[in-house]
Each structure stands twice: as structure tokens, then as C-alpha cells.
Amino acid sequence: MEQQPICVLADKCVGCGLCLKVCPFGALELKDKLAVIDLNKCTLCGACEQACKKFQAIVIRKAEAPQDDLSGYRDVWVFAEQTEGHIQSIAYELLGEGRKLAGDLKMRLCAVVLGHKIPGLAQTLIQRGADRVLVVDEPELAYFQDESYAGVLIDMVRKHKPAIMLCGATTVGRSLVSRVAVAVKAGLTADCTGLAIDPESQLLLQTRPAFGGNIMATIVTPNHRPQMATVRHKVMKESTLDASRTGETWVEKVASEVLKSRTRRVNFVAEAETTMNIAEANIIVSGGRGLQAPENFSLVRELAEVLGAGVGASRAAVDAGWIPYSHQVGQTGKTVCPKIYIACGISGQIQHLAGMSSSDVIVAINKDPDAPIFKVATCGIVGDLFAVLPLLTREFKKVLKQ
Amino acid sequence: MHFVVCIKQVPDTADVKIDPKTNTLIREGVASIINPFDRYAIEEAVRLKEKLGGKVTALTMGPPQAEMALREAIAMGVDQGILVSDRAFAGSDTWATSYTLSMALKKIGDYSVILCGKQASDGDTAQVGPGIAAHLDLPQITYVRKIEGIDAHHIVAERLLEEGYESVWSPLPCLLTVVKEINEPRLPSLKGKMASKKAQIPLWKAADLNAEREKLGLDGSPTKVVRIFNPPARQGGQIFKGEPEEIVPQVVAKLRDAVIAAAV
DSSP: OOOOSEEEOTTTOOOOOHHHHHOTTOOEEEETTEEEEOTTTOOOOOHHHHHTTTTOOEEEOOOOOOOOOOTTOOOEEEEOOEETTEEOHHHHHHHHHHHHHHHHHTOOEEEEEEESSOTTHHHHHHHTTOSEEEEEEOGGGSSOOHHHHHHHHHHHHHHHOOSEEEEEOSHHHHHHHHHHHHHHTOEEEEEESEEEEOTTTOOEEEEEEEGGGTEEEEEEOSSSSSEEEEEOTTSSOOOOOOTTOOOEEEEOOOOGGGGOOSOEEEEEEEOSSOSSOGGGOSEEEEEOGGGOSGGGHHHHHHHHHHHTOEEEEOHHHHHTTSSOGGGBBSTTSBOOOOSEEEEESOOOOHHHHHHHTTOSEEEEEESOTTOGGGGTOSEEEESOHHHHHHHHHHHHHHHHHO | OEEEEEEOEEEOTTTOEEOTTTOOEEOTTOOEEEOHHHHHHHHHHHHHHHHHOSEEEEEEESOGGGHHHHHHHHHTTOSEEEEEOOGGGTTOOHHHHHHHHHHHHHHHOOOSEEEEESOOTTTOOOOHHHHHHHHHTOOEEEEEEEEEEEOSSEEEEEEEETTEEEEEEEESSEEEEEOGGGOOOOOOOHHHHHHHHHOOOOEEOGGGGTOOGGGSTTTTOSOEEEEEEOOOOOOOOEEEESOHHHHHHHHHHHHHHHHHHHTO
16 A cells, blocks of 8 residues: 555544644544544645644645756856846846855855847846856747747757756746756746755755745755746845956857747737836825726826836726736735835735735725725725825825925 | 646635634644635636637645645536545645646646646745746746736736736747636536535545656655744734814824934
8 A cells, every 4th residue: 555645643633633733724624532643634834734733633745756967967057047138137136146045155156148149138137147158149049938948948958068057937937947957857936035055964945935925835945957037026135246356258049949939929909008117116006986087197107107107906906807917915915025016906915916916015095994905004095085095196296305 | 728726725815813812822722724825716617628629627735635725616607626635645845745746737638728827825925836837848927917828739828016016928838827806706506506515526636646656755855844833922912982173183192203314
């Protein structure tokens, strides 16, 4: 009979029920003063094993993977996303974080950039902290396509064997590295909010939210390389530019099969409406159902303009057709992490919070004092937004003029 | 043409509450639903069948109760559901999950288009769709907001980007992940509900997939969870009540420094 992946040791379990309390999946119950695990619900997350430190009554079978020799994998890589010759700011945030990780591991920090006609970018990346830059410059890479970009990255990973690879959790990044991770059999953790090196094991500790941010999980990739992680905008701090920094630039060539893409772009339309990707905004002013009508978004836009902020929206406002989907913040929209998030007429349902609860400062304006948003707001204003918003616009205009 | 939709049953986050005393999730009475993004994939697949003919299969990897999600998909117009379920899959991360689903798709064999939702609302990784495409060596188009054209051999789809959108051409078979903008999922019809009650749903276990054991479940997962914890509870902040003319200057005074720093 196959060994169960997790079991409760009946002779050690005292029926205290502590494991039930910590299980995020409701997989435990007490029967005759013994903990019983429902294997259909259990995801082997290990929360119960940790909780039962006193009695050690829960045992999770450790995976019996062969211990590969991973010492040949070196260096921290950052995929430097670029569009039409402009490096995306997320790359600088990754370099900032990558610098710390490389320092802890005593390894080099290497930026990888793909594109066509991109000679000057290596210099910028070095000035932003890369010790080395790998450049692949080919006409087939003129714009992002999943297969060609993945093909090149897979080739580079197999050739150079990085220990860690970081990538932005952008539209490009998320679909690209998922493909790379499968091909090279790497562990990939999405949307990390924390990265660190475990001093004992030297493994990359990757912390991320799950269940819409209601729980946090720390994940490692013990036996596969590279250890891959994606990180969202504004979560890590950008590296500073040091014009005096020097480093190596390697221009790599790849075989033509690697550059093949079965898909191709037949048209591209830049979005006329938004000038700013709200995921990159430092301040976001968002409108919800409380605005009552689409024309009232002007109040939100006026405040946003004064603050130089992006304009966001709740699902209710988008579903009502008041503002395009690209502005939607929340579980089925964008996840943002600005310094300041101002929620106007938004009740704060859990699906909306999932998209903005890690903002540094949350300001909420709502006439309902029991609105859930007030539980997470740094600054909650119970009042009529039609009166409050114009006043805020007026007052912040004064403040910023000084 | 054969359209296969990969779906996932997830807990309804609207029901998930935090126990204010212990700061842990309260899981009793939390309903299971089809992952919200998958509904859009199901709807799109059914529309493609209505337009081009053929059939739609919904595929899910999960515990036995995931069968309910397949029945719901059938009620929306899907022709057949397949449940991939086995204790051997327990503890799968996205690598092992996409491998397992790709083996089920290999068994199905004759797919023209594989549709997935952008991401699942519990894991939120968006990795399984592209992972399946990689395992099957298929072209992929992610974040599809509209299918502009399709025939037996090719598809042109509009893909949502941060700075706009692009139209991408791909040969078939290919894999798509879809976003909300693509359609409005229909409600189950009476005919659909009757079909869903009567439907026979095959169960495929690990042995049925000819899957390599060491690529399944916990053993097949390169990533391992080492710790689960509750995020530090956000402190409820200051609440301002009163006449707007009085409280707004107070709010602005409190936020002044943060705004000046951020507005730079």
C-alpha cells in the first residue's frame, strides 16, 4: 500500500485541536480526541506540522528527490524587460533586490536583456547595479513573443546555469517565465512580496500572498535550479544609478531554431486613454459604486491630476461601464502596491482589497461608517464624497504648490 | 473542432472571512465555485463551438468534489467533463499540475484549442496555462480579450498588454488564457441543467494518464512550502467624522508628508 503523504501519529496526538485552528484549508477535524486529516482537502502546506511542535504528532513525508549537485549554478539573474528600447522600471527594482541577494550569496548580479537594436541598454543596466549584462540582439526579438523570448532564455539558462532568476510580474514576465520554468524544470514562485537568503541552507526564501492576501506562504526550491521568482511593480526598491559603475557586457548569439516563434504579431494598438499604467503609479485615486454615475469620475480624475496619480476603479464601476477594465483594481483586475491609495465610494469587498491591501497608506472616503474598507484604511473619512473630494483636491493643490 | 477548457474549483473568496480573534481564515461553510476567470474560458469555448461546430470538453484536476465544477460547466453548454483525480497528485505545485493536465490532454489527443482562465483566485500564479503549453510544446496567446478570427488551422486573437493591445496570429492547435473583457458568461439554461444532472463524468487516475510517477504530486514539485503565516494585520487607522470643511484640513495635514514624498 502506498505510504500516505501526511499522517497523524495516534500515540502522540493529544487532541488539543491546535492544528485545526491553523489549517487554511479546513482539512482537519477531531474525532474521538484524535486529529483526522481529510486528504481531499489537504494541500500538504505544513502549517499543522509546524503548529504541532510540542507533540510532533503530525508527520509529512519528505519528498525523496535525488540530491543533485547544484554547486555548478551561480549568479543572480534579472530579466530586464524592455519595450522599444526603454527598460521597464520593474527591472531596476529587481536589480535593487538582486544586489542584496547576490551580496548575501557572494555571487554576481547579472542582467539579461533581449531585443533588437538595443546596444545602449547594457550600459544603463551596469550603472544600475549589474556586474554583468547578457545581451541577445536579433531581429526576431524586436517585440515580445512568448516562444522566441522563452527559447532564448531557456538557451541562456542551460548554457550559463544561474542560481536565481528574477523577473517582473508583468504581462510579459508572467507568461514568459512560466514557459521557461517548465522547460528547464525550475521552481517558479509568482508575485513574491519578500525575498531573502536563508543563512543555513543558502536557499532563496520566496514569500508571497495567497487566498487574495489572507495568508502568506514562504516557498523554496530545494533541488532544482534556477530558483525563479516574479515580483510585482513597486514591491522592491529601485537600485540607484551610479554613472561610475563598470561591468562586463556579453553579446550572446543563439541558434536560429531558438528564435523561432509560431505566433506573430499582426497589429498593435497603443491604448489612447491611459497615459499611465496604474501598476507603476506612486499614488492611485480609485472610484467605486458610491460615485453613482459615470460623469462623477471627473471628481476622481481632478484629484488624481493634482496628485499626479493614476486612476483606479472597483469592479462595480467597471462592470457598470463607467471606466475601462484596464483601471480595475482587485482580484479579477490589477494588483497594485502604491505608496498611497485613495478609495472613493468603494465599500472594500474582499476581492477589491486583494488588489490593493499592500499599499503603504490607504485613504478611504465613504458615507457608510460600517464599510469594510475602514478596517484597512490608515485614514478613514466617513462622509459624502461629493463634498469631500473637491475639498481634498483644493487642499492638496495648495500643499503641492508650496 | 475540439475545444478543451481547463478549469479549477476554488473556494469562494467572498465567503472567506478572517476570525478577528485568531486572525486566521474561517473555512466552515465556504462554498466551492468555478474559478471566476475560468467561466470566461468556458463561455468562449461554447461560443466557438456554436460558431464553428465541434465539441467542448471541460477538464479539471482536483479532489472528487471538483466534479461539481464540471457539472456546472456542462450546464453552461460544455459537452463533456473529465475529472483527473488521484491521491498521487496531492501537494502538486504549478509544475506538477501543468504536467498532469498536459498528460490528460495528450490522452484526449485531438484538441484544436485549449482555453484557460488567466489565473486561479486561490493560488493567483497564472502559471499553469503557459506551463501546459510548454509541456505540450504548443504556441500560446495569453491575456486574450477577443478572438478576432478562427478557422480549422489558424487563429487571430487580441492580447491585452499594459500599454495597449496586440493582435496575434497563431497556427492551431494552440493554448489561450483569457481575461474578463472577452465575454459575458451565460447563466446555465434549463436544458443545460438537465444535461449536467445526467452527465457521465469519467475519472482518470495517475495510471490512466501514463504519467511518470516522479513528476506527480509532492515529488514532482520543484517548489516546496516551508511556512504559512498570517500577514501582520493592518492596523485600523484614524477615522474622521464631521463636517467636510473641518475634517478635510485635518486629513490633509496628516497625509501632507506622505503625499509630498509620493507625488515626486
